[in-house]
Amino acid sequence: MISILELRHIIECGFLPLSCICTSNPDGSLMIKVFEPSSDHVELLVTGVKTENLTSSRAIADLISELHGEMRVMKTKYASGMGVQGSWQ
Template identity: 75%
Template sequence: MISTLELRHIIECGFLPLSCSCTMNVDGSLMIKVTEPSSGQVELLVTGVSSRPLTSSRAIANLIGELRGEMIASKTSFHSNESRIQSG
């Protein structure tokens, strides 16, 4: 079993060089907030992430990979929509 402190540390380090804050809610779920350090812009905010399945380094790595993928997809979608607006 991974301690809460260790779990938070692993998740927060998984988003470097971005700044990540991971907090444990009273119900055991996580809130993960990733920001761009220079601008303070929020890149990702996820709430209600269940900590129950995060019992191994592989499970934590998979979560970080999924969240990084969501960040990339949302940036790609935003820039795609932005270019359509400008050209339209």
């Protein structure tokens, strides 16, 4: 099993060159905040990400890929004037 500290580090590195802060909640879930480092503009904020299935590099990569996809969708909707909020579990 991957430690929560290592898991957080892997997720945070998965969003470079953007900044990412990944924190663990008391219930064991994660909160992931991705933002532009120069402006602090939040690109993505998800809460309640369950960690029990994040036990392999493939599962972690799939999560990061899905979150990148969410960011692309939100940028597209925002650009077209259809604001959106997302949550991933």
